[in-house]
Amino acid sequence: MSFIDNFLARWQEYREPGYYKEFDYAWTMTIDLDRCTGCEACVTACQAENNIPIVGERGLAQGREMQWMRIERYWEGEYPDIKLGFIPMLCQHCDAAPCETVCPVSATYHNQDGLNAQVYNRCIGTRSCAVYCPYEVRYFNYNNHHWDAPLDEQLNPDVSVREKGVMEKCTFCIQRIRQAKDTAKDEERRVGDGDVQPACVQTCPAEALVFGDRNDPQSQVSQSMNDPRAYHVLEEVNTAPSVVYLKKVETDAG
Amino acid sequence: MQGEREISYADVNRDVVRSLVETGSKYYITLGISATVTLLCFFFPWFYQLHYGIGAAGMNQPTVWGTYLASFIFWIGLSHSGTLLSCVLHLTNSEWRKAMYRSAEAMTLFSLLVAATMVMVHVGRPWFVHWAVPYPNQMEMWPNFRSPLMFDVMAITTYLTGSSIFIYMGSIPDFAAVRDRTTGWRHHMYVLLSLGWRGTDTEWHRLGWAYTFLAVLIIPLAVSVHSIVSWDFALSVVPALHQTIFAPYFVVGAIYSGTAGIVTVMYFLRKYMNFEHYITKLHFDNLGKLLLVLSLIWTYINAVELFTGWYSETSFEIEALRYKLFGFYAPLYWEMILFCAVAPLLLISKRFRTSFVPMLILSIAINIGMYTERFLIVATSLSRQYLPDSWRVYVPSFVEISILVGSLAMFITLFLIFVKIFPSVSIYEVKETLPEPEPKPQTKAGVPEWQPTR
């Protein structure tokens, strides 16, 4: 085909979202809002696993929270007909991520596992990705962080400690995914369902979080995603997230 | 068109050279103060921020952008002054621009430079900011060409390059004129700068052609640069930012703010560089008319923004607008409307337009209002995104305000240095508006005598 024909044929491909359309694994998480109790075990587990800094009272008073997984709370109604709903919010690893297009130095990109990856040492800190993210799940290091010794003995050696000026966010515990893939490769098999769980999924007492490969129709997450209650948050923004929420069931008890 | 009194070519030469050569203590004091303020208010806080991190500023989660970006856009906006005056009005053959456009172009250049420094201040790791420039490197990494910030880099670099060439090229005959009328180190400097200009017909012809050619090229640049800067915001999905009106909004705002900036600079230039005869009521009158038109367009665009947000009937857009008008930053919004939409209506009166001090005050007010507009775009939209539980208020910190003041001082410093090196009023273009002088009686040597004033 001539250059023009070739280009026109590929035009449709260029217009579709995502760097990769063919994922090796397509990591997906489902969050069942009917099971989530808002206990925030996932928040602390993520902090422990990913060397998330302790911001301190002053930093939080300035509004600089650092919680890759956070719990948002929404009240509904007025006393006495009042309800409170919790929704865990983390990087949705969108297949059409607004943050990926805007980083001038490609510090954030979509990898072949369907993850939105953040490269700390490439980030120059323009913070435009945080502006573009509609879920506001990107967190900036406003200063170098300090752990009073010996709290730093607890830091996870598989995860880097970020310096000031770089952006960070949930990675679906990519260090665990990498470890699982390495082990699977040594054993000449694919990563099985349940072999890898991010810290938040592993610790949730209510088992509200499920993680796995949606390319595998037998996986738990595939079953969970196809629940009639499944939806995406901010669907209208068309980011094609990899996190699927299951609607909360609101019934009267009586 | 001329001033109140007939001025001759000789007067032009003398006045401009005198403006370059004569420096009183007032100049040194002003330069000293502005340089000190730059150092204290811009550089020292910036070094503190480099040491501590962006946390020295007031940004937080999720309002990750603040006054630095607002300043960046403001300074880029201010840079559109030169383009308008130099290029657009050149192509329309307006005579009244001729006395002012050199300084306006200088404003463009320096605004762009200050804007570039704001980028360095804004970014989290400025020592790696060169990664945004496509150069072959051992990492084998190109920057991300899909990013509007990359477009920014391209556009602003092009604009900077283009404007620098433009102002330099246009000044060559003036450098030559000054070269012939100065001695000492200045003479040597101007010899270098004037590139051996002899004033031949061919040279003039080529200059005129090249100048017009570049002017034509720079006009689309001006439109595209600020459109691209606006797309930093408009290509996001944030409710109040994701709007198609942003490109014209920013371009109009830029020209508006730039023109107001010219008025401010012209006032001071006129007063302190003894250019009363070159920059006259006529110029202010015309600038005033321009400002009025731009103000009306700007007001219209603001109204359109409110209207489209309202009839969209989406919670996100309406909340963003409601917050702008009645939320935490509401006083700033109404101040902006007052300064940029209401006050400029005074320009309908010709008497107002031809009074110098009122025009100065109005132009400063307009720029304050325009800065507020940029600040509001950043602060109100990031404060009110999709998820209400993440709404946060942002208040600039002392470091940020200091850097803003310092950036202004930096601009003034650069401009002060400029007026002593570049002829700030274009000699040859002003002469084009004047009748040709009668040849002077020749001396015995055949060359009219000229004594440099010192």
Place this chain on the structure above:
Amino acid sequence: MSSIDRRDFLKLVGAGGVGTGAGFVLRESINHPVEQLIPYPVPPEEFSPGIATYYNSVCSMCSAGCGITVRTREGRAKKIEGNPAHPVSQGRLCAHGQAGLQVLYNPDRLTGPMSRSVEGGELLPVTWEEGISQLAGRLGDLRANGQGNSVCFLSEGVRGHLAGLFELFMDQLGSNRLLHYDFAHPQTLYAAINRLFGEANLPYYDLQNTRFLLSFGADYLGNWISPVHHGLGFGRSRDGRDGVRGRFVQIEPRMSLSGAAADEWVPANPGTEGILALGLAHHIVNEGGYERGDRDAWVASLEAYSPAAVAEQTGVSADTIIRLAETFAGTQPSLAIGGGAAGQHSNGVDTLVAVNALNYLVGNLGREGGLVFNPPPAVGSGANGAQATYTSMLEIAEDARQGDIQVLILNQTNPAFTLPAAAEFRQAIAEVPLVVSLSSFMDETTAMADLILPSHTYLEAWGDDFPEPGVGFSAGAVSQPVVSPLYNTRATGDIIIGLAQALGLTDAFPWSNMEERLQEGWREIHARGVTAAEADDFEDFWTGVVKAGVWGETSRRVRPLAVESGVIESIGVESPEFSGSSAEYPFILHPYLSNTLDDGRGANLPWMQELPDPMTSVVYGSWVELNPTTAGELGLVEGDLVEVESPEGTVVAPVFVYPAIMPNVIAMPIGQGHTNYGRYASDRGVNPIEILSPQVEPETGDLAWAATRVRLVPTGQRVEIVKTGGVSRELGREIIQTVDAEPSAGESAGLSSIPVTVVHS
């Protein structure tokens, strides 16, 4: 030009200054100090750099006793997870459990023994030999003079062989003053279960299999007795069974975490939960088709508690009471639980008897999804044996003031913080000549000690635990050290054994350390043949138990379902009594255990201070929760500082407008207000326990900590409350989407499929 003029000089100075400054700062910012890597010449055995080693152990952050798995790298603990094999945690863990790493690596740990050589003097470091001999010397003297009973041992709630060790030690000394003190120990619940069912241990509430849970004040997902297991149960009850979705109702004056998870939150006046339960019981017995033989006895006891009669006092409409009763009786299996503030009124025991009696009335005792009785723990008498009530603590204080207590030994308990000021406990401790603390941290009580013999944290020590409440069958786990001890501390058991040996009690204490003691104890378990042990060899058994982090036996408890007639006659709940008059003190104070800081023990953990309170998102501080209408009437907005004044004292905290609390109730979280508990906890917030009135539940003598009345006095000042949340209303944005009913199977998928192409390498 030969000389530089002013203009050039200024330019040079400016450029030079800028250049130097920029260069210095940039260099300092870019270069980071190189870290030193010193390899081990002879690395320890279980130490493969780059490869993680996992140890199973038991969490001690609360009293639930979840089994944990700790991931260590190069001898450092990195991450705590739930142990998948342990029946309580089943691989899951709560935020407190995760924060155990910060207990181990806390910068404010006590690093070695300390002693005050002079009364009122400074605490100075001493050696273990000096410390042990100082204490043993004193104890020996007292024992020899037959004054052993003047030794008092106050510990946090402890189970397993360590509890037995304490008992043995005190017994050998001749003292009967051994008490475990925890603020939140469910004293009244034990008493209720004992009265109603004759059981000494807590039952197992089978949330997992229930279809309808009625909780009277028990924050079972937050802090109440076993939150991880309840979380598991909640999740599985909701969504773990095909087509069956458990429903949850929470009855309390202030919405707790469990209240948020519930399908319905029913606000009931404080202290009337038991009366409400009897209202339900009345309907079940009279109208609900109750047919057992003791029906007449029940009808007689419940005569005064018809739904209409109790509606006004409880604040819950009769229709709601009837509806709940019918659902509770009609949905099988159902479950009623009670606890928390509901059990901490003057009628606390009666309330919990009433609540648990509901289980009996609908016949869910001993069945799946209902209330299952636990066998007694394999070791020890259960957690309630030596547990102190408020009254027993007052007695200790009185004894101390009388001079009857010569030595007070404290183990990881902080009564100076967790007792109200009205108890005057601090002043009492000051009267004790020798106060010894075995705590790992300096806290308010330890600060008053004359001798500190700091213990290892739970991640550094051997121990064991038999969870309470049990899980329906006998289970336990051995807790092993996961890292070498960081400091010059010793395991609590080792300290006791060391003291015993110094006292010459080698017959009763033949072990050299706690590990040996444990092994001997577990030999008995092994020998009883209680387990279906695959290995007959004890060594294999022990290794297996330690490695697995769990032990259990499969036999369960079966017992008759009757409730004694005498008990039925005793059913009845009096109106709650409050301190202070309602005219002077118009509000009822509802203190609650903070979801992040528990009873204050978590305040020195930065992760827990930083974790937003789930309901309010506030961090690093205290607050007072007010109903919106009340706040409006008082003209208070968020951040206004108010004085919360009870008849006993005042604390000052900022207001938080809380949408889900009754108008005449104000709530405050417990946990902040430390004065001496490390850098993260000290001088932060206020401790509402201080101002609690010494109102007591008469049967147990426990503190009725939900029975204090207060008034609010605005100070006129305002502060900015530090919280991570913004506007906690959806404003029509459908972020949390809901469905009206559990969709039936077979409905089409709600999500348009995400296009992916499957490619395998």
